[in-house]
Amino acid sequence: MNFFVSAETLAQKSGYDLVKFFFLLTFAAAIPAIVSGGIAERAKFNPQLIATFLLVGFVYPFFEGITWNDAYGFQAWLLAEFGAKFHDFAGSVVVHAVGGWVALAAVILLGARRGRYNKDGGISAHPPSSIPFLALGAWILTVGWFGFNVMSAQSIEKISGLVAVNSLMAMVGGTLVSLMVGRNDPGFVHNGPLAGLVAVCAGSDLMHPLGALVTGGVAGGLFVVCSRSPKIVGKLMTCWVCGRCMVYAGRGAASRQAYLVCRLWAD
Amino acid sequence: MAQLIGTLLGIVIALVGGFIIYGGLKVVMGIRLDAEEEFNGADLSIHKISASPERESGW
Numbered sequence: 249m250n251f252f253v254s255a256e257t258l259a260q261k262s263g264y265d266l267v268k269f270f271f272l273l274t275f276a277a278a279i280p281a282i283v284s285g286g287i288a289e290r291a292k293f294n295p296q297l298i299a300t301f302l303l304v305g306f307v308y309p310f311f312e313g314i315t316w317n318d319a320y321g322f323q324a325w326l327l328a329e330f331g332a333k334f335h336d337f338a339g340s341v342v343v344h345a346v347g348g349w350v351a352l353a354a355v356i357l358l359g360a361r362r363g364r365y366n367k368d369g370g371i372s373a374h375p376p377s378s379i380p381f382l383a384l385g386a387w388i389l390t391v392g393w394f395g396f397n398v399m400s401a402q403s404i405e406k407i408s409g410l411v412a413v414n415s416l417m418a419m420v421g422g423t424l425v426s427l428m429v430g431r432n433d434p435g436f437v438h439n440g441p442l443a444g445l446v447a448v449c450a451g452s453d454l455m456h457p458l459g460a461l462v463t464g465g466v467a468g469g470l471f472v473v474c475s476r477s478p479k480i481v482g483k484l485m486t487c488w489v490c491g492r493c494m495v496y497a498g499r500g501a502a503s504r505q506a507y508l509v510c511r512l513w514a515d
Numbered sequence: 516m517a518q519l520i521g522t523l524l525g526i527v528i529a530l531v532g533g534f535i536i537y538g539g540l541k542v543v544m545g546i547r548l549d550a551e552e553e554f555n556g557a558d559l560s561i562h563k564i565s566a567s568p569e570r571e572s573g574w
Contacts, residue, residue, distance in 0.1 A: 290548055290553050295545070295546045296546075299540060307528065311525050311529070329517075332516075341522050349525075349526050350529045352533070357537045357541050358537075
């Protein structure tokens with residue numbers, strides 16, 4: 249993509265190159281969005297602006313290029329060595345796990361919110377400032393996810409209804425399991441579908457819808473359990489919003505396993 | 516196996532990148548609000564307006 253040409257040149261092929269650029273840009277924008285959720289209410293504003301620039305400009309494109317643009321021969325090496333490329337259809341790892349793990353690094357450096365941990369080591373949750381807004385945001389994100397996942401095929405010929413249905417099934421799985429495991433806690437219920445959707449991104453073009461349902465369910469359950477338990481997550485879980493971190497980081501990993509299982513099954 | 520390695524690579528890049536960027540910023544300019552600003556909340560201390568008027572009613 250070269251921007252130093254005339255607008256006419258840019259607009260060739262109905263501006264397809266620009267569309268692709270715009271699409272991948274919105275992926276990149278997810279990284280600081282994920283991180284900011286993890287560091288909210290105690291990080292300074294200006295450093296986060298700088299971090300956003302560096303993350304979106306360098307860290308994210310580095311791994312994305314390796315994975316989706318075959319940069320540095322990593323994918324070719326995997327193919328030669330193990331007979332398969334690293335498969336991440338819509339960014340479970342490329343986008344969400346990377347965002348989550350960057351957030352983890354930021355959170356470790358920042359420390360917990362004041363009052364997050366009691367003296368006896370227990371967690372005291374900060375109440376969400378607004379459950380209706382939490383719900384609104386979560387479900388706007390959920391709706392948008394469908395367009396994002398399906399069009400991750402990046403061309404009309406390659407789009408598949410399978411991706412749409414798998415996304416739906418994972419969303420349902422995540423919602424139901426987080427509802428049950430989280431015992432109706434709205435903070436968990438509204439994040440559950442997101443956990444499911446993050447998990448299914450990688451394999452949504454290959455899985456069976458039932459597999460996607462299970463994947464989403466595992467993700468929703470893991471999300472609730474990890475957010476609750478100081479023992480599992482220990483000192484790493486340094487804040488409430490780091491639930492985000494767990495949603496993303498944990499889900500990325502879980503989805504890979506689920507994907508592997510499904511793949512073995514298919515073979 | 517390719518999936519596992521790819522995932523691990525992503526994690527490593529993200530963690531290293533995150534630590535470098537936020538670690539650098541922490542050294543250079545600090546990344547954390549002071550205690551009073553944090554107690555009041557980022558909305559009041561940075562933006563000088565409450566994000567949620569209803570919260571005075573007592574959460």
